[in-house]
Amino acid sequence: MWCYEVVTITQLFDLGGDATSMLFNVIWMVVFFVFILFFNQRMQIITYQRNVEKAVDRLQAMSDKSREDIFKVVKPFNAENADIRASVNNYLEFFTIEPVSLDPFGVLGRLEHILDVRRERSMLFVSQVAPKADKHQKANIEDVIEAATAVNYIYKVIRHYLLLGKKTKSLMIFVQLDMQLPMIMKQAEAYYTAQRTFAAAKPIGDGLGPLVAAKFMVGSPKEAIAEEVVYSQVDVLGRKAYVLKAEGPGGVVGKPGEAVKQLIEKLGGKVNRVIMIDAGLKLEGENTGEVVDGVGAAIGDPGPEKFKIEDACVKYKIPLDAIICKMSLEDALTTMKKEVVESSETVYERVKQAIKERTKEGDTVIVAGIGNTMAVGQ
Amino acid sequence: MTIRFPTRASTSDQPKSNGKPRPPKYAMLSVAFAIGAIVLFLLASLIDSVQDYSMYILIIGAALLVASWGIYFFVGKPSSKKALPDERENVITVIGCKGCDKREERAFETGDFMFKELGPCAKCSGVSFIKAIYLIPTKKE
Numbered sequence: 001m002w003c004y005e006v007v008t009i010t011q012l013f014d015l016g017g018d019a020t021s022m023l024f025n026v027i028w029m030v031v032f033f034v035f036i037l038f039f040n041q042r043m044q045i046i047t048y049q050r051n052v053e054k055a056v057d058r059l060q061a062m063s064d065k066s067r068e069d070i071f072k073v074v075k076p077f078n079a080e081n082a083d084i085r086a087s088v089n090n091y092l093e094f095f096t097i098e099p100v101s102l103d104p105f106g107v108l109g110r111l112e113h114i115l116d117v118r119r120e121r122s123m124l125f126v127s128q129v130a131p132k133a134d135k136h137q138k139a140n141i142e143d144v145i146e147a148a149t150a151v152n153y154i155y156k157v158i159r160h161y162l163l164l165g166k167k168t169k170s171l172m173i174f175v176q177l178d179m180q181l182p183m184i185m186k187q188a189e190a191y192y193t194a195q196r197t198f199a200a201a202k203p204i205g206d207g208l209g210p211l212v213a214a215k216f217m218v219g220s221p222k223e224a225i226a227e228e229v230v231y232s233q234v235d236v237l238g239r240k241a242y243v244l245k246a247e248g249p250g251g252v253v254g255k256p257g258e259a260v261k262q263l264i265e266k267l268g269g270k271v272n273r274v275i276m277i278d279a280g281l282k283l284e285g286e287n288t289g290e291v292v293d294g295v296g297a298a299i300g301d302p303g304p305e306k307f308k309i310e311d312a313c314v315k316y317k318i319p320l321d322a323i324i325c326k327m328s329l330e331d332a333l334t335t336m337k338k339e340v341v342e343s344s345e346t347v348y349e350r351v352k353q354a355i356k357e358r359t360k361e362g363d364t365v366i367v368a369g370i371g372n373t374m375a376v377g378q
Numbered sequence: 379m380t381i382r383f384p385t386r387a388s389t390s391d392q393p394k395s396n397g398k399p400r401p402p403k404y405a406m407l408s409v410a411f412a413i414g415a416i417v418l419f420l421l422a423s424l425i426d427s428v429q430d431y432s433m434y435i436l437i438i439g440a441a442l443l444v445a446s447w448g449i450y451f452f453v454g455k456p457s458s459k460k461a462l463p464d465e466r467e468n469v470i471t472v473i474g475c476k477g478c479d480k481r482e483e484r485a486f487e488t489g490d491f492m493f494k495e496l497g498p499c500a501k502c503s504g505v506s507f508i509k510a511i512y513l514i515p516t517k518k519e
């Protein structure tokens with residue numbers, strides 16, 4: 001059969017063997033160049049698009065799963081047979097509009113106001129869907145919903161760019177998306193895992209600050225100050241130390257800035273040093289649990305709390321120390337690692353050493369443990 | 379020249395929700411085609427007795443390659459869908475005592491939190507409490 005065909009074609013064109021092979025060579029070249037010239041970008045788009053599609057699939061799976069998890073977490077505290085699905089789905093779209101910063105005067109006050117309103121709405125929503133939960137459980141549910149909102153948001157943005165890229169057939173959109181995907185996926189996975197940690201009410205890496213503060217506070221009487229913050233007055237090496245943290249074991253961060261400010265005002269500015277403890281983002285290559293010293297307000301809030309601390313310290317010329325325990329975003333958001341728990345002991349000793357070296361006996365010190373105090377009591 | 383490639387999601391605005399892995403038989407077919415193409419190429423260039431038909435063999439080989447490539451790109455969903463992060467974690471609760479140096483470890487239970495008091499100690503008259511809660515990393519980390 002092969003021979004038959006060969007004969008036919010050669011007879012058809014009536015060419016010798018050399019000519020045939022030359023003809024095919026030419027066709028071969030033409031096909032090759034057509035492919036390279038007209039389809040190479042198409043092929044690149046397809047390759048990048050496949051990567052992005054894979055990522056979007058995965059993000060969607062995470063988003064769906066985290067939504068289901070909200071229902072699971074809320075269910076035991078829910079009124080009988082109440083349908084919360086619609087309201088939870090609605091709430092996942094909840095947005096916050098940042099205040100205008102074109103006129104920066106008072107922007108922090110406005111930002112704080114908006115954050116307060118958001119918090120109030122979030123607490124109200126949780127009270128509606130989980131009326132039977134106590135204060136700490138409600139705080140945890142809030143965190144679960146917040147993490148799910150983050151996963152859902154990332155999913156939607158990436159899907160948006162995927163569909164936009166498909167619509168416009170733009171290589172640029174796909175290339176940019178594909179290059180940022182590893183970082184974006186890492187973040188999404190951190191939020192997704194965080195949600196499971198929140199749902200189980202386990203302590204998270206960010207709880208390092210409250211944990212160290214609690215080590216000072218345990219056994220002493222606590223007093224409430226500012227929103228969801230408690231403090232104890234303890235004696236550390238002959239100094240009067242006011243130690244504060246968010247009120248655990250519910251997952252809250254409170255308003256530690258407001259608390260520090262109020263404490264300083266209450267003491268009439270007679271504070272010799274403020275020491276802040278927080279979890280800080282590590283660089284790649286650094287070890288989780290590394291403890292480092294510095295100065296400044298160690299707090300990662302959107303601005304208002306940090307401003308209050310700096311402002312109060314400047315007003316009374318109080319030196320501001322920071323001790324940070326390094327960890328990745330994932331470590332900070334997910335179950336506290338053994339290294340971090342071990343570091344909390346190091347930080348505790350460092351704080352004592354700082355108090356010993358940088359203050360005199362009889363001085364007054366404020367020690368603030370910053371972070372989410374989920375599953376850390378006092 | 380406009381050749382329309384069949385892209386899946388152009389029909390709807392929503393990506394398909396059930397990310398089914400690509401059927402393995404397609405993947406095998408794709409690989410088989412590619413291997414077949416390579417074998418044909420080798421035949422065409424190495425075996426003297428088929429020299430006369432080498433051009434046809436090359437064309438068939440190229441067709442197989444294109445088919446293999448087409449299957450790879452257009453059939454089914456990508457197969458390398460990693461499972462979502464595992465929810466089982468090895469979390470330890472460490473129990474200590476304010477009165478003595480007792481130390482006890484157990485698995486984390488719902489409701490545990492650090493510095494939670496757990497009533498009187500079994501060894502002394504002190505109060506036992508949760509000293510620490512932490513994650514033991516799994517092997518792959």
Ligand SMILES: [Zn+2]
Binds near residue numbers: 475476477478499
């Ligand atoms: Zn004991």
